[in-house]
Amino acid sequence: MTTLTTLTTTTLEISPDPGSWVTVCEEARLTPGRGVAALLPDGRQVAVFRDRSGRTYAIDNRDPFTGAQVLSRGLLGSAEGRPFVASPLLKQRFDLETGRCLDDDEVTVTVFPVRVTSHV
Amino acid sequence: MTTPTIVLVGHGMVGQRFLESLADRGVTERARIVVLCEEPRPAYDRVQLTSYFSGKTPDDLSMVEAGFMEKHGIELYVGDAAESVDREARTVTARSGRVFAYDALVLATGSYPFVPPVPGKDARGCFVYRTIEDLLAIEEYAKTATTGAVVGGGLLGLEAAGALKGLGLDTHVVEFAPRLMPVQVDEGGGAALLRTIERMGLTVHTGTGTQEVVTADGSVTGMKLSDGSELATDMVVFSAGVRPRDQLARDCGLTVGERGGIAVDEQCRTSDPAVFAIGECALASDGRVYGLVAPGYEMAQTVAATLAEEAGEGDGFTGADLSTKLKLLGVDVASFGDAHGTAEGCLDVVYSDSRSGVYKKLVVSGDGVLLGGVLVGDAEQYGLLRPLTGTVPPVSPEQLVLPAGAGAPVALGPSALPDDAVICSCHNVTKHAIGACSSLAEVKKCTKAGTGCGSCVKVIEKLLPAPADKGLCGCFSYTRSELYEIARALRVTSFAALLDSHGREEARGGEGCEVCKPTVGSILASLNNGYILDGEQASLQDTNDHFLANMQRNGSYSVVPRIPGGEITPDKLIVIGEVARDFGLYTKITGGQRIDLFGARVDQLPSIWTRLVDAGFESGHAYGKALRTIKSCVGQTWCRYGVQDSVKMAIQLELRYRGLRAPHKLKSAVSGCARECAEAQSKDFGIIATAGGWNLYVGGNGGATPRHADLLAQDLSDAELVRLIDRFLMFYIRTADRLERTSTWLERLEGGLDHLKDVVVHDSLGLCDELEALMAAHVADYQDEWAQTLDDPERLRRFVSFVNAPEAPDPSVRFVPERDQIKPDLTILTLGRTNSTLEGASSR
Numbered sequence A: 001m002t003t004l005t006t007l008t009t010t011t012l013e014i015s016p017d018p019g020s021w022v023t024v025c026e027e028a029r030l031t032p033g034r035g036v037a038a039l040l041p042d043g044r045q046v047a048v049f050r051d052r053s054g055r056t057y058a059i060d061n062r063d064p065f066t067g068a069q070v071l072s073r074g075l076l077g078s079a080e081g082r083p084f085v086a087s088p089l090l091k092q093r094f095d096l097e098t099g100r101c102l103d104d105d106e107v108t109v110t111v112f113p114v115r116v117t118s119h120v
Numbered sequence B: 001m002t003t004p005t006i007v008l009v010g011h012g013m014v015g016q017r018f019l020e021s022l023a024d025r026g027v028t029e030r031a032r033i034v035v036l037c038e039e040p041r042p043a044y045d046r047v048q049l050t051s052y053f054s055g056k057t058p059d060d061l062s063m064v065e066a067g068f069m070e071k072h073g074i075e076l077y078v079g080d081a082a083e084s085v086d087r088e089a090r091t092v093t094a095r096s097g098r099v100f101a102y103d104a105l106v107l108a109t110g111s112y113p114f115v116p117p118v119p120g121k122d123a124r125g126c127f128v129y130r131t132i133e134d135l136l137a138i139e140e141y142a143k144t145a146t147t148g149a150v151v152g153g154g155l156l157g158l159e160a161a162g163a164l165k166g167l168g169l170d171t172h173v174v175e176f177a178p179r180l181m182p183v184q185v186d187e188g189g190g191a192a193l194l195r196t197i198e199r200m201g202l203t204v205h206t207g208t209g210t211q212e213v214v215t216a217d218g219s220v221t222g223m224k225l226s227d228g229s230e231l232a233t234d235m236v237v238f239s240a241g242v243r244p245r246d247q248l249a250r251d252c253g254l255t256v257g258e259r260g261g262i263a264v265d266e267q268c269r270t271s272d273p274a275v276f277a278i279g280e281c282a283l284a285s286d287g288r289v290y291g292l293v294a295p296g297y298e299m300a301q302t303v304a305a306t307l308a309e310e311a312g313e314g315d316g317f318t319g320a321d322l323s324t325k326l327k328l329l330g331v332d333v334a335s336f337g338d339a340h341g342t343a344e345g346c347l348d349v350v351y352s353d354s355r356s357g358v359y360k361k362l363v364v365s366g367d368g369v370l371l372g373g374v375l376v377g378d379a380e381q382y383g384l385l386r387p388l389t390g391t392v393p394p395v396s397p398e399q400l401v402l403p404a405g406a407g408a409p410v411a412l413g414p415s416a417l418p419d420d421a422v423i424c425s426c427h428n429v430t431k432h433a434i435g436a437c438s439s440l441a442e443v444k445k446c447t448k449a450g451t452g453c454g455s456c457v458k459v460i461e462k463l464l465p466a467p468a469d470k471g472l473c474g475c476f477s478y479t480r481s482e483l484y485e486i487a488r489a490l491r492v493t494s495f496a497a498l499l500d501s502h503g504r505e506e507a508r509g510g511e512g513c514e515v516c517k518p519t520v521g522s523i524l525a526s527l528n529n530g531y532i533l534d535g536e537q538a539s540l541q542d543t544n545d546h547f548l549a550n551m552q553r554n555g556s557y558s559v560v561p562r563i564p565g566g567e568i569t570p571d572k573l574i575v576i577g578e579v580a581r582d583f584g585l586y587t588k589i590t591g592g593q594r595i596d597l598f599g600a601r602v603d604q605l606p607s608i609w610t611r612l613v614d615a616g617f618e619s620g621h622a623y624g625k626a627l628r629t630i631k632s633c634v635g636q637t638w639c640r641y642g643v644q645d646s647v648k649m650a651i652q653l654e655l656r657y658r659g660l661r662a663p664h665k666l667k668s669a670v671s672g673c674a675r676e677c678a679e680a681q682s683k684d685f686g687i688i689a690t691a692g693g694w695n696l697y698v699g700g701n702g703g704a705t706p707r708h709a710d711l712l713a714q715d716l717s718d719a720e721l722v723r724l725i726d727r728f729l730m731f732y733i734r735t736a737d738r739l740e741r742t743s744t745w746l747e748r749l750e751g752g753l754d755h756l757k758d759v760v761v762h763d764s765l766g767l768c769d770e771l772e773a774l775m776a777a778h779v780a781d782y783q784d785e786w787a788q789t790l791d792d793p794e795r796l797r798r799f800v801s802f803v804n805a806p807e808a809p810d811p812s813v814r815f816v817p818e819r820d821q822i823k824p825d826l827t828i829l830t831l832g833r834t835n836s837t838l839e840g841a842s843s844r
Ligand code: SRM
Pocket: B550, B551, B552, B558, B560, B588, B589, B590, B591, B592, B593, B594, B595, B596, B622, B628, B629, B665, B667, B682, B700, B701, B702, B703, B704, B705, B741
């Protein structure tokens, strides 16, 4: 039986700058609890994540502590109900909603708006 | 003003404590200190002497902190004994001819083992048990012996007998008294002890004296006993008590006791006020010579206080506690206080179970004060009962001796102890002093409690604040091993299910965290053996496991193909070379006998591995908390010394355990003979070939805190070796904490190596079948992760730099040349932008 949902594709988009949206990938590409990296037209890299409950997040892919473009390959977690990603290199954690580093008050990464759009 | 000189004769346990006390009190800054040390090495832990046979080296036993003498300007003459004292002139003459003038002389000459004057006592093969040199000689001689006899069934005699047994000798104990440990235990206790000792395979002859040592050509061949029988034996160890070494004092006219010992007053002053005597050589003012270290330490402190001219001079030494606990493999014996019930009107409360060899007796006064006791077969409560001596215990004595479950409702906790109860009798440390510390390490450092015989450690641990929360992380209040048991028993196969059912209340329904996810991922992998990157498991793995490669500082990866046993064909070497050349990778021989290829971009990993898998390579799991390498030496096939084929065994083992997920990485090595070129003793499990098979060592570690591995079993056949390693590894996987190498696990394991032996060699928990079955399942289910990945396009999809531009390489991964190869270009990383962009929007 064919239903409407199987015909629907859900796409993830992020907004690098106010008002503009860039398509990243189909939502189903994201494993819950992990991330992917996307390349922006201007060369910037964004790390996009999906958590267990299906919420999505986007932050700068660059790990400010090492300079490497790796945050998308970190592990997701939650502390006190707030989602974070732990850098795969030196394990500092970044709040996915605010970009604040949980292990160093001085450091923040950029957070990008994300939306999910469905097309039939 | 001239600096006064203090001369110490004897650098044993008490002598060293005396020096430390002087240093603590600043006396070393004001006085010249000279020490004459007869033995060829500075003070060592005689109490733990026997631990030499379980792997402690003479250096491990040393009691002198590195640099101690230099730091305090103490002159130590090792290997030089005091020969005579001229009290008139106040000088000491040493064997070397050196003469030292003193203002104060302290004698700490200890005691010597008493050897009964029987014929043949000086034959080759006769030993005493007092110094490291004695043990070295015993060990050497035992190599050619099959039977050994110990004269004396006291505390030390049994320790020596345990050591002979451990050296593989058929061991006899000959005791003149009608029971073992006559000084410490009463008749009932002696009977229980006898059963336990016999069960360990030792032969005991009580009520029997030694009449003669029988010799042939000057070497021991046997012993004639007082009951007329003869005992064939290759060596004899005398442990028939000790006598104070008071000759020096006698010779210079100091007062000595009728039965020996340098007579001292409460300040430990001898009949000459400029001369003191401390430790086992002293006859204390209460008329006793103390053969234990704790009273000696107290004397050392008393004299140091006196010499420091401290106000009040302390209380002096008036007598001490004679509590003892046997440090013998597998036997629990302790006695404390008035163990024989000599006080008037006292009562005995006895519990005895002859089947299990447990005997407990407490001595209480008419008004309920605990006076002392004897514990055999189960001395668990020793640490608690000893400090309660002299008080009315908070529960009835019956409850204290009954075993748990037999109507004994209470496990008497350390909280019941009064504040001034002495918990560590070796170092005279009270409950109050321990309460000021927050960890065992701190207690040992600040108070020294627990660093002597070690019998108080259990109680100390109970007195310390329990670490507020033993839980794995903010998400789970269980430890890793508890989670393992839960996952195994309830057949949990999903992290989310485990978190929602067994996580902390506030963490349920959440994401977990970077600590528990990989930990649970590893547990699930070791229980289910599935491909680790499918479904939910994919989200649990650390980045390295997720990409089956090790991330480097610039976000590139290293590739390590498995090279079992370090053996590789020229063709395979060429393939590695070609792959490295074609992908421009940096190559290096690792410390693990294989080759690491560095500098791969994530999107290159599948093409690199396609080439490697085609050539017959498999994943080397350099990324996983899993088996790493099993190093080998070249062994019997080529090496002139080799006695077994170490390469073949290393390969066989590496193929067996490859892919095995564990709480931490696992390393191993196999050496072809005792020269140990593969460094097996620094491995989690190390194997050394013997003429008769293989010796298995476990718990070794290199890295930050190196540890030599302990010998688990000897002369194993190939099959026995594999079976024992199966059990060992699975038991470790099951019970270790997160990121706990086998070395730290073994150190933490209650009962240590003995317990491990019980479980994996003697199957004391009945677990071995299950452990072997788990390993068999692992071996049967193993598949190469990289081959599995390459086979499946779905699994390959993650290997891209950018999800929205799968073809684009990551421009931030760049390299610059160095020594004909590449290295990461870190300058682009510090610039923060790989492309200069117009916006210049800061990433902060
Ligand atoms: C590549 C290598 C160095 C080399 O160029 O030779 C290496 C490289 C690393 N070692 Fe090592 N170790 C390497 C041999 C060793 C050895 C020597 C050996 O195995 O014989 C030791 C000491 C032996 C031991 O482990 O007991 C060793 C003790 C460590 C430790 C400390 C472990 C400890 O218990 O104290 C760490 C840190 C850790 O695991 O927590 C570590 C961690 C690492 C890590 C994983 C650090 C990291 O997280 O990035 C490095 C990853 C390398 C990579 O990306 O591929 N490495 N490391 C060696 C790889 C061997 C192999 O073929 O698999």
